[in-house]
Amino acid sequence: MSLLVVGSTAFDTIETPNGTAADCLGGSSTYFSLAARMFTKVRLVSVVGADFPAAHRQLLLDRDIDLLGVEQKPGKTFRWHGRYSADMNSRETLDVQLNTFGDFRPKVPDAYRNTPFVFLANGAPATQRSVLEQMQGKPFCVADTMDLWIDREKDGLLALLRSIDGLIVNDGEVKQLTGKSNLIQAGKAALALGPKFVIVKKGEHGCFLFSPSFHYALPAYPTEDVVDPTGAGDSFAGGFMGYLATGDQATGESRTPANMKRAVAYGTVMASLTVEGFGTDRLASVDRATIERRYHDLQQFVAGT
Amino acid sequence: MSLLVVGSTAFDTIETPNGTAADCLGGSSTYFSLAARMFTKVRLVSVVGADFPAAHRQLLLDRDIDLLGVEQKPGKTFRWHGRYSADMNSRETLDVQLNTFGDFRPKVPDAYRNTPFVFLANGAPATQRSVLEQMQGKPFCVADTMDLWIDREKDGLLALLRSIDGLIVNDGEVKQLTGKSNLIQAGKAALALGPKFVIVKKGEHGCFLFSPSFHYALPAYPTEDVVDPTGAGDSFAGGFMGYLATGDQATGESRTPANMKRAVAYGTVMASLTVEGFGTDRLASVDRATIERRYHDLQQFVAGT
Numbered sequence: 001m002s003l004l005v006v007g008s009t010a011f012d013t014i015e016t017p018n019g020t021a022a023d024c025l026g027g028s029s030t031y032f033s034l035a036a037r038m039f040t041k042v043r044l045v046s047v048v049g050a051d052f053p054a055a056h057r058q059l060l061l062d063r064d065i066d067l068l069g070v071e072q073k074p075g076k077t078f079r080w081h082g083r084y085s086a087d088m089n090s091r092e093t094l095d096v097q098l099n100t101f102g103d104f105r106p107k108v109p110d111a112y113r114n115t116p117f118v119f120l121a122n123g124a125p126a127t128q129r130s131v132l133e134q135m136q137g138k139p140f141c142v143a144d145t146m147d148l149w150i151d152r153e154k155d156g157l158l159a160l161l162r163s164i165d166g167l168i169v170n171d172g173e174v175k176q177l178t179g180k181s182n183l184i185q186a187g188k189a190a191l192a193l194g195p196k197f198v199i200v201k202k203g204e205h206g207c208f209l210f211s212p213s214f215h216y217a218l219p220a221y222p223t224e225d226v227v228d229p230t231g232a233g234d235s236f237a238g239g240f241m242g243y244l245a246t247g248d249q250a251t252g253e254s255r256t257p258a259n260m261k262r263a264v265a266y267g268t269v270m271a272s273l274t275v276e277g278f279g280t281d282r283l284a285s286v287d288r289a290t291i292e293r294r295y296h297d298l299q300q301f302v303a304g305t
Numbered sequence: 306m307s308l309l310v311v312g313s314t315a316f317d318t319i320e321t322p323n324g325t326a327a328d329c330l331g332g333s334s335t336y337f338s339l340a341a342r343m344f345t346k347v348r349l350v351s352v353v354g355a356d357f358p359a360a361h362r363q364l365l366l367d368r369d370i371d372l373l374g375v376e377q378k379p380g381k382t383f384r385w386h387g388r389y390s391a392d393m394n395s396r397e398t399l400d401v402q403l404n405t406f407g408d409f410r411p412k413v414p415d416a417y418r419n420t421p422f423v424f425l426a427n428g429a430p431a432t433q434r435s436v437l438e439q440m441q442g443k444p445f446c447v448a449d450t451m452d453l454w455i456d457r458e459k460d461g462l463l464a465l466l467r468s469i470d471g472l473i474v475n476d477g478e479v480k481q482l483t484g485k486s487n488l489i490q491a492g493k494a495a496l497a498l499g500p501k502f503v504i505v506k507k508g509e510h511g512c513f514l515f516s517p518s519f520h521y522a523l524p525a526y527p528t529e530d531v532v533d534p535t536g537a538g539d540s541f542a543g544g545f546m547g548y549l550a551t552g553d554q555a556t557g558e559s560r561t562p563a564n565m566k567r568a569v570a571y572g573t574v575m576a577s578l579t580v581e582g583f584g585t586d587r588l589a590s591v592d593r594a595t596i597e598r599r600y601h602d603l604q605q606f607v608a609g610t
Binding site: 086087181182183184185202204205206208214215216217218219222223224225226257258259261262265299300301302303304305 | 392488507513520527530563566604609
């Protein structure tokens, strides 16, 4: 089944204790697509500037990502410049130039309107909702958000949460969203806001999945060499949604607890690959055998008795 | 099989965002014993002052903990006074009075010398090693340590690590011990220092077990109401060692990967109980059915597909 993602495309300049990479291909929809394409056909809605090189476009096309929904506008592509702390568990943004992404009004091409799976990468809640309004029928929809929108667009975000199937956030965001300092309480409270499930990402500590019928905890893949954490969360979402989209959502088959858990594990694997290279380097070159090997290793890591 | 623990007995004054409790029964060996006694017969080696009340002694005796090795000396019992941060993930020590614990020279009673399982709670490495030297044969021995000893008694600690079966430490300690900032690298490096396994506790994020033949990750029990985190680590160790001691260590049966994993889960359950009350309140009153229910819930929380 095909999978639509709506989000940013960017040039990232990334400073880490291991070195710096300038003008990497980045953005939420890029990481998401490069992860999800290992599982299913991805349709991308994003915006780039006139400076977006043909080589980047080709890299995505070569990986079977549909770029019909990528609008190229006059001006520059979104740019982000960040620096990670020594332990890479925090980062500061040194510069942001929204450029063409600043007034991104996603237009879902006609050919995409019946896509059964939709991921709304981080963006203004009103913009995220505008995507849903362009879809035909009721796709299986999962969204990301961030502290900025919880802070400034709470009402819009709450409206979004009532109309989506799943929310993927990090631990700080879910606590901020719900006002609960205990993460289990926060996850349950987020569930009460509307989505059928909530995934709380905890970085190196893995993630929790909350749903009315089950809760699930999975650690991060035991990565020994983190090169650059940028894009880990979007890669997780891409692996998660990509795997779910391999099921048959029309019958609801893809949303069994067992499939949701497998999807969380594939998301975890894709995030582990991303952090092992600068930008999308590792994600763009991975093969399926590596993914399956890591999936198996991760299952062994948590296997009970 | 019986289980010997050597460590502190204390009066704790604990300040949390939820309130303050003064002069609680505490200390590493107390938490450990009250957790482990749910699984096996516990023999306690510790020291208290003349001010240690008969009621505390009776509380431990009523729970079938053998106090033959608890020395009562003139002077006062060890006192600790701490205050937790708002999210209870960190604490500051406001006051420590070592009192009779200051020159604790553990004496293992003759009747204890053949105990097949030994836990060396946090203490000076030389003191910990002196316990092992008093044992007959080669018990299955696990030790805790802390930043102070890694900093000041590294050589003594390294000697200890070469003579024990397992080490239980927290994430910060294992990084400090090994000089590795990546936790997986740190766990493996600690294993290379001698112990047959290393358990790294990550507080609310659960723990990792490292051994040459397998690695294992388990999240914390999904506790919604943390009242007081004091003693969680020692309760974990008590549940872990207590469960292992129910096996037959003479044949090595208790150290199968499956049994080690179950022991980690029981340790996790005992820690979750401790943090739900001030001091040892919850741990002293728990019943086996509650433990088994939590063990089951925890297995469900991590159950794959």
